[in-house]
Amino acid sequence: MNIIEKLFPNVIPIWTGDGGVTQSIGQTLYMTFFTALIAGVLGILIGIFLVLTDDHGLLANRPVYWILDKIVNIFRAIPFIILLAVLNPFTRLIVGTGIGPTAALVPLVLGTTPFFARQVQNALLTIDPGVIEAAEAMGLSPAAIVFRVYLREGLSELIRVGVLTIISVIGLTAMAGAVGGGGLGNLAIAVGYQRFQNDVTWVAMIFILILVFLIQFIGDLFAKRLHH
Template identity: 65%
Template sequence: MTTILATDFWTSIMPNVVANKDVFIQSTWETIYMTLVSGIIAGILGIIIGIALVVTAPGGILANRTTYWILDKLVNIFRSIPFIILLAVIAPFTRLLVGTSIGTTAALVPLTIGTAPFYARQVQNALVDVDRGIIEAAEAVGASPMQIIFRVYLREALPDLIRTSVVTVISLIGLTAMAGAIGGGGLGNTAISIGYDRFENDITIMAMIIILAIVFIIQILGDLWARKTDHR
């Protein structure tokens, strides 16, 4: 009886959501898939580029003006391109890699390219804040550049790296919704192709609620993890 009443309640306030329940389950998993896969790839690239920016900068442990200049300009260029334009510009490259420019797998390419430079700059900012005295002390005892990177930079900046990672993932979720609006799948596609185009507002509202729930969960877990690793 309780189940019947609950079903009737949801049907009365969100009839289109109930009718498209399977669509929401599928689109939610598509959003999680796009966020997880592109987030991992962009995260790895972002950390590598961010570290390279720090260590090759003037005064860095592997200072190289040319390398730093090239990386810095590339990050600035790709960060400056609006994501909706990036989707169109790299469509031929996306088709070359995955055979199509439409769908959740195809969306991984622009999502990664759009996120990696943003995260790289966040990583750079986090690592730059590491106490210079600790780095100099490590150099004084003969630590190699790789040891300084892993045992000093990444260890000391871990709480800030977690926080910037959370910000990046939340931003990435927003990008998945944008990619979905032009055929990338996920909740963005459901909100636009069904909710907006068919004037079924409850579909759009539910897509927004699910995205907000995902964002809140990521933010809470990220904050807890950052506090647990912050011993300052």
């Protein structure tokens, strides 16, 4: 028996197959990718509108800003585990089931989008107002300023907050997995914890850490290269 079999006796038999380690990794990657993609697009849009419609924005509109701001605050304040339970009927209506990786996407997206939107807003507000004023003086439209100034000047910071959000999503997928969402969280709880197979729990945690460190490394690399 080699050292791997000694350290992880319960992991080897479930490395592949239904509910195994490789499938759990794939489910976590699936939930993380699509949540990051959908919530990323929605979060950027909402974040931009928050910046544009605040009192000092290019399209200042207090009622619109108030509504968006309160929606973001409400969804950010709801603990994710409660959001999972509250959205279960809605999730079943959309995807036909309340369990599994695809079902977990609904609460993951709704829980992540407000968080990322606020991060986008804060990132864009760090841009020098003088640059924006100069763009206005040149006669650029609000849409042109968004693409040529806000998104270009704030790209490095947007990448940083995007990395922070993706890492947060990985943690949320683990929580979703603990209540039937699949992935490494389900592996750690349903197999490792409930069956007293600590080596399975350790392996799930190790792979989650690898994902986090890898995403952080890639994000920092891009952010440094694009910083100007």
